[in-house]
Structures are given as structure tokens and as C-alpha cells.
Amino acid sequence: MNEKIIMPKLGMTMTEGTIEEWHKEVGDAVEKGEAILTISSEKLTQEVEAPISGILLSQDVETGDEVKVGEVVGTIGEVEGDIAEANGEEKEAVSEERVSSKENVEKVAKTEGERAKAKTLSNDRNRIFITPLARKMAEDKNLDIELVRGTGGNGRITKLDIKRVEEIGYDYEGENPSEQSAPPAMNVESIGEGLPSMRKIIARNMRESLAKSAQLTLHRKASANMLMAMQQKLREEIEEAELDIKITVTVLIARATILALQDYKKMNAIYHDGELIEYDEVHLGIATSLDEGLLVPVVKNAHHKTIGSLAKEIKAVSTQARGGDADVDLLSGSTFTITNMGATGVEYFTPILNAPESGILGVGALQEEFTLNSNQEVEMEKKIPFSLTFDHQILDGADAATFLEILIKYIESPNLLML
Template identity: 60%
Template sequence: MSGTIVMPKLGMTMTEGKIVEWYKEVGDPVNQGEAILMISSEKLNQEIEAPIAGVLLNKNGEVEDELKVGATIAVIGEEGKTVLTNDNEAVQPTTAIEKPDNSDYTDVLVNKEEKTMKGDRLFITPLAKKMAKDNNFDMNLIKGTGGNGRITKQDIQRVLANGLDYKSDLPTQPASVDVEVVGEGLPPMRKAIARNMRRSLGQTAQLTLHRKANADNLIDFQKVLRKEIESTELDVKLTLTVLIARATVLALQDLKKMNSLYQDGQLTEFDEVHLGIATSLEDGLVVPVIKDAHQKTIGNLAREIKELTGKARNGEASGDLLSGSTFTITNLGASGIEYFTPILNTPETGILGVGAFQDELILTEKGKVKSVKKIPFSVTFDHQIVDGATAADFLTILTKYIESPYLLVL
């Protein structure tokens, strides 16, 4: 009996994860539920546990290697047993194989696609393979220094600096230069953000509309609710962000085209609203998700927003809390920003930017000058899915709820 550990999908946009640390080596005994390694996704670090008890038979990557979601990371089973690679070919991963000094192509390596010139197979991590292909390297001419002779990222970097390890009678193509790798050299979270933002801009036709709403009634409404909360001693922190979130949820239910996802060639409109709340961290940004926000009262929204954003800032939010949103809100009001152009959290159709309150003078119907507070909104939408008129309608509906806030509790 053996158990396979695969790279989990910790978020809707996650496509690969990085191995941060191995807690076990090949041949080490492990218990069911024991942490085997730590991975880093685009949003958080997470320990991966053993699905069964046994011996770690195979490691399919080294520290800093990146594997696609669903790729095999490791195999656990009985000591000495044969395990299967991703291509279902049997190998004995716990057997060390030494390569004679005078050999060119006698490496015993494993990979589901690449073969050596003498019919042997090739061990290479996914990241190393990509780097080798980007630089037009013959992978058979590279000495692997990882477990079982696996070619790793460090081996490719060595070859980039010093040249190929082995000679070949076959002509090789020159290495390409200036290969663009999005986020290369950045910390894991920033690299993931870079990739997500580039992917978002590359896959969608983004346009942003702006509008201000009179916030005076919303501020008065907040004061009334806060007074009621104090009289009942409820543990609720009622911020204006909570009320804007409630207004957004209602607007999305009124205009479901904005509460939709476009993914894998399929457009899905949702009755349910799963609201993402963009939360800034010291070194990046995450989006905890309020699931079924349309079913939450204002008080419940307040509690969940406080709880989930707190977990996100403390690095305690699990993958399921950071995925599954159908629409996102991002608020730069605390930074004094009025209008901005938020980038879509793909595959969502829209994202709402909230700016800082502004004092403005208006002329009343009686001809008197009055000072009011305005709140600026910026909605970015995918023009492939909806037109400007639809996004404008969304802002109109949202403004209705902001300026008539008692509708939020009906």
C-alpha cells in the first residue's frame, strides 16, 4: 500500500506551489498525519501531512522547486517497495545509483517526457525542465545533483554559469538570452502577485468607471446602528466598510451579470454572492472570502470581515478562506486615495475600488450652499463580459443603497 502526496490547490488562481522545506528525507519513517514538508502558494505557506503511515519512498522535488497543482510531490509506502512515477513507470527511488566518472549518458533518471540518447530516463524537476527548455539546453548533458540524480534549479544555474557538464557529438542550439520570467527574483508572495496581475491583464479586457455617492445618510445610519449596538452590548464593530460591503452584495443580487465568472470558455452567473475583501499585508495582498455574503446580516458581515481579515494578516487563513469569490472589494480610503483602477481578481467579472471620503460643497434646491461627504467608487470590469452601460448601472444601484441606507436592512 502506498500513498501519494500531490501539490494541493489552495486558491482559485493557484497554478503551482513551491517547496519551502522538507521535514523528512527518503527512507525516513513517517506517521499518518505527520507533517512531511512545507509548501508556499501564492497566498500563504502550508504544511503538507502524510496521508498514511510508512516510509518516504520518493521525493519529486527539492527546496525552491515549483510544481504544478496536482503534480506528485512525494510517495509514502512500505520500505523497499517499488513506487510509480507520474507516468506510471516503476522505479526504486531509495536505491542510490553512482555514475562512473567516464560516462556521458549512463545516468539512471526519471521523467514522464524526456529520454536520454541511450534509452535511459531522466529525473528533472518541473522548474529545472522549464529553465532548460527556455535556454535550449540538452537535458541529457546536465549532471543532476538532487536526490536520485535529479536535475534541479541549482543545476541549471550552474550550467548557465559554467556550461554543460557533458559533451555530445550532436550539435546543440545556442542558449537564448533575455528570457522573460514574470516575477523572477521576487519573494514568493510578490512573485505570485506579479504572475496573477499579468495573467489578469493578459486574459481580460479591463475598463474602469468612476462615480461618487453622497455618504451623509450612510454616516448617519452608521451612528444610529452603533448606538443600538451599544445599548445591547453586542460584540460588533460596525465600520463603513461593512455597510459598503452590504450595499455591494445587494447591488450584485440586483445585477447578476456583475456577479459572474468567466473561466475555461464558460460564463457563469451566480445567485450566491461570495465576497472577496482585499486585505493588505506587510509584503503583499490576500483576498479572504465571505462565503454566502447575501445570507449575512449586517452584524454577521461585520463579525466575519473582522475575523477573516484578522486571520489573513496573521497568516492563519487556510486555502479555502482565500478562494471561491465571485466579486471583490478593495479599499484604499485609509491611504487618502480617491479614484484608482483596481485590477480584476480573475476569473471574476468585476472588482469595486473604494476611495477616501471627500468634503464637497453643493447647492441645495433652496439655493443654499451645503457641505456634504462624498465617497468615490471605481469599478473595473471585463469588457468581454459586460458593456460600460452595465457597469454604470451597477454603480447607479450601489449609489442607491449608499444614499438610502435603510434599504440595507430590508
């Protein structure tokens, strides 16, 4: 009995994953639960485990390939004799998809040596590597794939390449569907080249976020005198009650942000695959710095939590992320993100959207300024600088300014956080 290995869905918005590395070769014995390959999505890298014990009969995709969620990436069988049969069916289908009409030299191999020899002969011919999805898209749009430069593994043409050609024209000389000269195509595979795995994923995510959205950042300060006074009072009362809760400024800002998102739902939205979804629920991402990079664990249903429970959960998810225990559920599903750089002394910055979210709030270092009070007397005032990045495709500057106004109302009138 054979068992297919499929591309899993690692997050709410994941539609495809990238094959990072195969840990087993065709013919190797595998145990149920053993890591067979590593895949990466928009936010993390994860190992795919063997669904059964047996022999790896086929690798239907190669390292660097982009595969849609639910598609088959390989096959495991219970007996070694199934290898030739599986390869005879699976490899022939793959070859028909990859090899141009001019070549027919790669035959189904029965041994590793024959497969290597056939691959060498095939590489000497003209080949067009293209994913099934990209081929279908090209056919639907009547595009000539010979004029498209593939940026996937082994120069494979992916759906991103088809979308690029549709928008800006062919990569090679020939008819241009948009009647524009095509600039050099960006090699997606080169993004983050030479960096550790996590940094490479971060590099790709940041570039993709900037490429798919029109990002703009607004900056504004809020008076924090009353907020800081509330924090001090809460700390004293918690200490007297001997409760194991730590109320930080981040927790209070998070609570204010949650209330502002419920008041102004335009900002509590995601824009993905041409669909805009506004959420009633607030799933708050908390950007968490690690030595090797950055993760964004998520506090689910944050709008249902009191200040105390919010403090506990922010601490829990951040600790889990830093400890290397972050799983798919912890890192997915956010509708809005907060990133706090106050501890570094930075006042204002331009945070990049945690795609596909519509907004991200940057929090800067607490400042002290001399101001005039209502009696025209000079006094020292604490202020918190905010940097709100939003997607200008779906929100205008006035929308972002309105959200900041609501947020600052809660920061400057912190008793409202108790409601």
C-alpha cells in the first residue's frame, strides 16, 4: 500500500510552499514520524514527517520548487519492490510536463544510475521547466512560455513569473503583451542568498510585503502621563494582592490598540488574493526579537481578554517564541501587529507590514518634553511616539489618521482601558 506525501497548509493564508530540502532519497527506508523533507511558507520553515513507515518511492518535486497546498510531493510504499512501479508512473508524468517537444531522451529509469544518466542527457537539450499551475495560467492568458524567464528552482517558471509577465511584459525578445519594454526580472531565489534559514525567510517576506502593497507610515506622539500613572498604580495593587502579573507599557498599549481596532475595523483587516476581509475579532501579533531573527507570535481573540490576562498571554507567547517552541498555530492568523522598539532608544521608524495585514503599529522610546499646562506653567510631560504603517491600496491617509486619533484617545484617557 502506497501513501502520498502532500504539501501541508501551515497558515491561514498559505496557498503554496517551497521545497527547501529533501532529507531522504528515493529507495531510502523511512519510519513513521521521521522528517522526510523541509518546506517553507511565508512565515516559517517546517519539517514534513512520514505518514507511514516504508520506502520513499518517489520525489515528485525538486528542491526550490513551489508547490500548491494539498498537492503531492512524494510517495511512500510499504515494500521495496514498489519503487520501480512508482517511478515508472510518477517520473514519466513529471517528464512529460517538464521536457519540450524537441526532446524525448529521458526514459523512465529503473535504477539510480540510469536516472542520473538520463538527467545528464536531458540537460544537454533545450528544456522548459514550468509548474503545472504556471503552465495552466500561461495557457489561459495565451502567453508564450519560451519568452518567460523562470525564477524558481532550476530556472523553473512559477505562477509569480506568469503574473510578472502579465503585468510588465515578456523577459526575452518577442511580442510584449503589455506593449512595454520588460526590465530585468528579479531572481526570487537570490533573495536572502547566503543567509541563515530564518533570515532568508524574513528577507523574502519583507521583499514580498513591499512588492504586494503600497506602504505609507504616519507618525504621532501621545501624552503618556496618565498612562504611566495608571501603570504604577496597577503595579502597586498587584504587588499588594501578591498576584503573578506584570503590567508593562506594551500591555497597556496593546489593550488600547485592541479597543481602537474594534472601534475602527477598517484597520483590522487583511488583503489577500484580491479579497479584502474586515474582522470583528482581534488576533494581535506581537513582534518578538530573537538572536537569529524575528518572529510574530499571535494572541488569539485578544478582544476578549482583560488587561491582566492580556499581560499573561503576551508574556507566554513571547517566551514560547524565544524558546524555539513556536508552532504554526502560534505564528499564524494575526489581523494586526504591534512592534515595540522602545527598549532600543529608537523614537520613530517605518515598520514593514506583516502581510497580508493592512496595518502595523510601531512603538518608540518614551520621551520627556517640557510643555505648558492649562495654567501656562512649564511642566515635564512624558510622551510615546507611534509609527503606523498601512496599505495605501485599501486605506487612505485620513483612515490611518483616524485610527491614530482613536488610539491616542485611549492612551491619554487610560481609564477607558478598563471598560
